[in-house]
Amino acid sequence: MPRLSVIVPVFKVQGYLRECLDSIVGQSFTDVEIIAVDDHSPDGCGRILDEYAAREPRFTVLHLPSNVGLGRARNAGAAQARGDYLLFLDSDDSYLEGALEAVAAQLEACGEPDVLVFDHVRSYWWNGVRPSVFGEQLAAPGTGTASAFENPDLLRLFAVAWNKAYRREFYQHHAFAFEPGLYEDAPLAYEVMISARSIGCLPRACVSYRQRPQGAITRSPGRKHFDIFPQYESLFAFLDARPELDELRPVLFERMISHYLFCVARPDRVRPSDRRAYFRAAARHYHRFRPTGFRPPGGIEGAAFRLLASRSYTAYATLENAKRGRRSLLKRARRGRHALGRPAYRMYYRLQRRLPLDKRLAVYSAYWDRGVTCNPAAVQRKCAELVPQIHGVWVVRRSAVPDLPPGTDYVLPRSRRYWQLMARATYFVNNVNFPDTVVKRRGQIHLQTHHGTPLKRMGLDQQPHPAAGMDFRGLLRRAARWDFSISANPHSTEVWDRVYPSAYEHLESGYPRNDVLSTATGQDVLAARDALGIPQDRIALLYLPTMRDYRKGFVPLADLGQLSRQLGEDFVLLVRTHYFYGDDRALLELHERGLLVDVSRHPSVEQLSLASDALITDYSSVMFDYAALDRPMVIYAPDWAAYRASRGVYFDLLSGRPGETPGALARTEDELARVFTSGAWRGPEAEELRRAFRERFSTYDDGYAAERVVRRVFLGEDVAALPPVVPMADRHPAPPARQAEPPPPPKVPLRSLP
Template sequence: MPRFSIIVPAYKVQAYLGQCIDSVLTQSYEDFELIGVDDRSPDGCGRIFDEAAARDPRVTVLHLPENVGLGRARNAGLEVATGDYLLFLDSDDTLTPGALRAVADRLAECDDPEILVYDYARSYWNHKVRRSRDAELFSRPGPQVFPVDERPELLGLLMVVWNKAYRRDFVEQQGLRFPPGYYEDTPWTYPAMLAAARIALLDRVCVHYRQRRQGNILGTSSRKHFDVFDQYDRVFAFLDARPELERWRPVVYGRMLHHLHTVVSRPDRVPADARPEYFRRAARHCRRHRPAGYRPAAGPEAARLRLLAGGRRRAHAVLRALEWVRRTAPVALRRLRHALGRPLLGAYQRLQQRLPVRRDLAVFAAYWNRGPSCNPAAIHAKLRELAPHIETVWVVDRRRRGEVPPGIRFVHPGSRRHRAAMARARYFVNNVNFPDSAVKRPGTVHLQTHHGTPVKSMGLDLQPYPAARMDFDRLLDRVDRWDYSLSSNRFSTVVWEGAYPAGYTTLEYGYPRNDVFHTATAQDVLDARAELGIPDGAVVLLYAPTHRDYRSTYRPRLDLPALMQALGPGHVLLTRMHYFHDRHDTTHPDIAAGGIIDVSGHPSVERLCLASDALITDYSSVMFDYANLDRPIVLYADDWEVYQEARGVYLDVLSGRPGETPGAVARDQQQLISVLTGGAWRDDAATALRAAFRERFCAFDDGRAAERVVRRVFLGETEPLPFVPLADRTPAPDPATALDQRGTVPPPATPAQGSGRLAGVLSSG
């Protein structure tokens, strides 16, 4: 008997069914049966199922003699299921890597509850992925196993069957089966959740819920949407037969009211000529099922729900129109102000450019206005210390204003204050280019700090490669504004001067963002771990891959739960996506399992480095920064050939040659597990490679780079501070050493103090 029976009905989804099946058959957990139900599909779904069954004995295929619809197709799968638990997967959706292992582990941990609820992420046709809006419910503190009385908010989740695992004997005991028609999940999920005595949660995305551009059956205008009334009749019939559950009637009624309103509010569902009948039917339905004394909860939707329950279609339409005007009027006014104000702001900026340059004003930016971070932030902190007479201002995107540390002045791009600062400032510091609108005035100083030692091709060197998507003439116009180009090592100097040819002066001073690796104390290391909730003695691995130009979205190239399973207890994996994949737009959903912490939104990659025992990366420049700590570095690179062809590289970091490869190398996940469990990640060979790598790339990073920059660029000193020889440097202690020194260091700082000590080195990696 398998642990899981996974039931996948299919009808006219041949474009997606193969991906769905593969997402199941490639799971690291293998104790399951996959029951494919061909619902008399007129396309190739039946053949796709048969081909899967021919190559994998875990697949069973049912070919139904006639099309019966999604609910009854699932019932056909139920009749032959033999697993301990039932999982339902729609044929255009997919399981995330490691999902079944995570489900199995959680079920065992919770002593086989009747229902396990897990999270999902919406996967859009344009490759964006967003975790469900209810994700925070899964991380709320509470009992491990509970009836829904103890977590009633779960009834507010999307009431679908495919985000839950059901114990099969519980399903049989309750007599649960799917009815025909649309919204067939409703009379299954409510009875199941209300009847279950033992429910558990798994704080992990296990399903990618495909959002089609077109073709979603529930997005098709049809009278079949009237089926929603019959489905709720079935739910209330269940409550009528269970007097002990009567207390849930107001809750279910409220959820029904919202559901009925959602159906009629979507313009692509109920046909226009059927809307009057829908409202009449809704009014009758609500009168029949309304609990005594029921009132919708206060809020912006309450009035609409009352009108729907009363069948007042015209009043509902008027209210919706008024709400639309209220929503759109401010947007229209803003657009009008923008259209009128833009020429005025342009004239204002030109006027400001006629005024004298302010010698005491410096403008900072980083990573396309994401906020204080990287080398500019470290320089900014040292500038305020050594030259407090210079006024500073950061350019920060409006969406990021809440992330700016207290005490830092900032302006928003395009605003009047921004235009004034860009027109009058003497100093400009950025780790990327300022926009084309930035005018290089005589007497101004532009410092380009860059943001990493380059492995991949940059600037003009990108021209032969498919990754090149830029106007190179405009790029050179921006480069011509540079007065200084900051270099972290001589290798970078050669690359920058070839890729960005211009008349600037190169400053081989090291990277200011790396100063902290030589100034941080043992207590700073312990504080960094404590802020992340890492227990003493845990081995912490920081996984920080770079961006792939040949991919538009981020997806971990590792099965992270399987990796953690192999590493075993006592390990913590910090995962950090590249900053190109903005946290506001994309979630990487495979990260939500035990021992795995998603730190993509953490403001300081340097602080994450301090907290870790080793780095796992691929072609990211973080390896050069991390080498300053003299801690193990492991390269996991499963797409080296593709990456080389798409982007071009300056270094063969996988060669194994001293001075080119920073440590152990793995080309697939099994190799990586062997490296980490067998000790190769920190053996003598890896240590020797790291020493040669540090000698080549960390010659200037001695903890005083920011001071060198400030003294040269802002204070005019031409003789840089002497460099501390590599052999004489003492980087921040590794976590084990810091723990040993705990009794000899000062008491831990408060969170505010601990954050402030390193506030100048906030980097997005």
């Protein structure tokens, strides 16, 4: 029988779940069983839980057939528990290092109490950590225990499920159970505390209580917050059935009313339009459950109690307005400083936003207005095919105009027509973010396509790293405009969920730009090589290094001329620098000398990929796209330690483990040359690594990504009706040039007989 049973209810937290589970599995105290309850989560949570269960014998997963809610999911887990003590951990929170060892030690020191209450910290998305206000109160008893009758102030501790260890026999004897609905842990917390004969305290912070900017149910306004009233009704029904507990009724009543007043004052819980109705419901409970002789607390809090007792919402609202008046004035002043560009355009944009939306208008942009490319371009092509009545306009910078495809309708940023389009268009498609000056109207739909699978840390995960240098609050405001976010694989979905927390819908469609890699033919491959002048009998190596946050400009980490000479005549080296860098003179000189082909300004990475026989890269996300081709990849990473330290990464690319390393590795120039001259680049070991990498990261890249996106976003089709993902075994990516059959010679027409 394990000492501790940790029960984790799980629903739509795929971006945080691994951190939560790792915090349990990695504890120094190991006499623990972990019961994870998949509450019919629609995202990747069930798959993640099964991964942990497959490798961790202490792990049990319950997959519920339907969604039952947080409380009932906890009940399902508790029913399976075998430990001496039960602990509940919410799946977006985590245990701090050494937490369970400290809990186990304090349980023994306190003489096996019915309940042990421990401390926590609040962890904020900007990496802020704040201690709770309960530290001194929890430290006061030492290893002594008391009941709530002996120390009623114990009922003023945080009334949640996850800051306590419950003796299982005590818990089961009283048949404790969470009620359905929101605020389910408050009544149970109080019922447990008033029923316990011995309550111990642990002042050590054990839980990191995540304060999510969006997505947490308690921070999502709506009528569901009225669930709090039946929850407290259940608590007072519990009291009514146990008259021996009446002595504690006044303090529980005071805690209930304080909870009501806390919620009604918060716009992230109770909407202003619902506030009067909420206040009235709270007032009814005030009169229904008020104990005889109850006296409100003093100060401003007591004034709110008295206004609730008098059922005077108008007077209460006046009090609240006075309390936050100065804060509101400061907020309005800050908002006033965010001007939308030049005054004339600002006024024009505001006027245009009063006009109806154009349901047939879509605005596209890519890479900060650099041209028609990447996922947005693939989406537009498919949209023109499936929804031809929707007209697409591209936002492009002036320098990109000469390279636009013929017939492209475009607009320059911040021009008069630009503001008109941004005000009137219905659809917005970008692989980065539209500027902060863009105001999202009701009815407008924003599609975030992204432009790569994340190896390096992204979004909020960049905060601890020195190369971040961004406005993270602004990032959250921009992500809040998204309605849809594209994922190429489950790894991306998990990361986007955490680093861009908002209410958008994940489109696990694959990357539209990669469709061509799965649907191209051998003749398309030969055409791509012909366009670059690459003979069919030469092995084309595409070298695509990424940018470095810790240095400026393109600095080659290999002598490319020397590498070309070492490879010999059988190989041709294609080199493409990151789009952040301009033309490189040294690279152009090598190109002119015929030692390599500089393709830095080639408009399509996809066409370069088709033309090549293998990829050389370091940390570029192109490796995840290239995997769809099922061709060899070589990682050349001489500065892995510096890159990893400056930017942070999600996994060890150089580990050599299947699913992390996509092929052969080289850390020096000599190693890189030997990888090719020895044949290791396409040997059996490299092939096996490539297969595992492809299975992990090419999950949805089957050639139908753009169609899924267009049907969901532009045609509004249900997810279940979209084209299903083609199994990996049934995919047939474009063959390399040496396997491609040349096109048949043109047929010569027969001459007419005389």
